[in-house]
Amino acid sequence: MLPQEIIRKKRDGLILSADEIAGFIRALAEDRLSEGQIAAFAMAVYLRGMSDAETVALTLAMRDSGTVLTWPGVERPIADKHSTGGVGDGVSLILAPVAAACGLAVPMISGRGLGHTGGTLDKLESIPGYNIAPDAEHLRALVRSVGAAIIGQTADLAPADKRLYAVRDVTATVESVPLITASILSKKLAAGLESLVMDVKLGNGAFMTDLAEARVLAASLVAVGNGAGMKTSALITDMNAPLSNVAGNALEVAYALSILRREVKDSRLEKVTLALVAEMLVNAGVEHDYDQALARSRQALDSGTAADLFARMVHGLGGPADFLERAGHYLPHAPVILPVVADESGFLADVATRDLGLAVIGLGGGRLRPDDAIDHAVGLSDLLPLGSAVKAGDVLARVHARDASSGERAVRDVLAAYHIAATAADARDHILEHIR
Incomplete structure (x- = not known):
């Protein structure tokens, strides 16, 4: 079937067969589809969804678009x-x-x-x-x-x-x-x-x-x-x-x-x-x-x-033979370490966790663009857990930075991410649900 016919069927909310999906993905892998056709297919799926059977077919077709690893001689469950x-x-x-x-x-x-x-x-x-x-x-x-x-x-x-x-x-x-x-x-x-x-x-x-x-x-x-x-x-x-x-x-x-x-x-x-x-x-x-x-x-x-x-x-995989014993010798260390100090007393009620991740990126520990280099040494340590009682002046966390300017900016970001309340919040479960 022509790619545009497969796109039309999904656009109209119809069910695609496993052969149709496999053919479309094969054409994609072999560079026989335009960017517009790929985008139209993705948007049709986004808007119309797929049944579990269609998604299984899509998954298997994408798996089979390249190498599938095998494990001869591995006598354990993979x-x-x-x-x-x-x-x-x-x-x-x-x-x-x-x-x-x-x-x-x-x-x-x-x-x-x-x-x-x-x-x-x-x-x-x-x-x-x-x-x-x-x-x-x-x-x-x-x-x-x-x-x-x-x-x-x-x-x-x-x-x-x-x-x-x-x-x-x-x-x-x-x-x-x-x-x-x-x-x-x-x-x-x-x-x-x-x-x-x-x-x-x-x-x-x-x-x-x-x-x-x-x-x-x-x-x-x-x-x-x-x-x-x-x-x-x-x-x-x-x-x-x-x-x-x-x-x-x-x-x-x-x-x-x-x-x-x-x-x-x-x-x-x-x-x-x-x-x-x-x-x-x-x-x-x-x-x-x-x-x-x-x-x-x-x-x-x-x-x-x-x-x-x-x-x-x-x-x-090429790392030091004594890494377990001497990790502190091999891992990079940031030259600037600054405390994040609580400005009031109370309990750590919640934290804007995403903002902590963004603070690490701001220090250079993540990417703004795919080709950005990463500073492996920077980040945050000694983050107090939620529910902790704190007094004004206590250390909530420490910022590890390449320089004072980026470190001070991260200190402000981390402090703003925490909410200190008068009473302690209930503890949260770590495992919320099992789906089997």
Whole structure:
């Protein structure tokens, strides 16, 4: 069928067949469509939506537009998680080695920072020598020997998604649940996953701020992931505050290491991470009871096995062999550190989490344009948790900056992001819902 006929059918709200969708995506991947045709298709889907069956067909077609990884010799369930993005979200750095310590193989293909949210690849690139783009054989060997590898997406994985996303980005069609679902899942399926857990963030530091919308996205991801043959579930998690007490690339690596080394215990970041690992273990069939899976993941962390696997992964991808022991020597440090001081007494009632992420970008720790360089050393640390009692003059956070001018601006931004009230707010749950 002609591309314009496929566009017309979707424009008119009709159901596309799997063959029609596959043909359109094949033409897109082979550069046989105009930018106008791609944009018209995206807008038709945005306005008319897609059934789960159509979205499954779109996901599989995008997966098949490039290489699909296989894992010969890896005698473990192939599993991963994916997050919709937040602030202070260092989950991947801890989750991959914990899940590997529990018997999973985790070939985690991660991304860079998007908008106000941080990116796992940007964090890992603060480690000297870390190679985010190993060749396929090196990647397979590392997953066989260590059980985990966190790398970046290669150009031959789901290339149709890359072109479609570039058009969506400039045609106001990004916020389409079927297109978001297919974009995320096509790359995960191309990585050869057998199971996946989605971490759908909800709150003022996430892209999703409405619970109903988060449920719709989570349900779509779960239905389509399972429909495409990949066991999938989702957790909706709270992002109305930073997940860590730090935000910024090297600072988040250092904080993740403090959890792996058990210098910090029972943090918000740890609780969310272990919940996701437990869900991964149940999805993969390694455990059948969620509580037992949670206990197993905690034991992998407490025993030091996960920390050892993280160190082996870093070294296997070109980082220092003694990074776990001497991270402070290798990670970059900002030359200017300024306190953010409370100007009144009371309780930390809430925080504009997105504004904290934007403050990190303003310091140079994120991108305004895709080709911007990142300053891995800058960011925020010692962020007090919500509910903390403070007095005027107490330190709410510390700003790590390249110079005094940018640091002082960030101090003002962070102070403005916090709301101090006369009474303490009720504690929020970290895990809001399970979608299975």
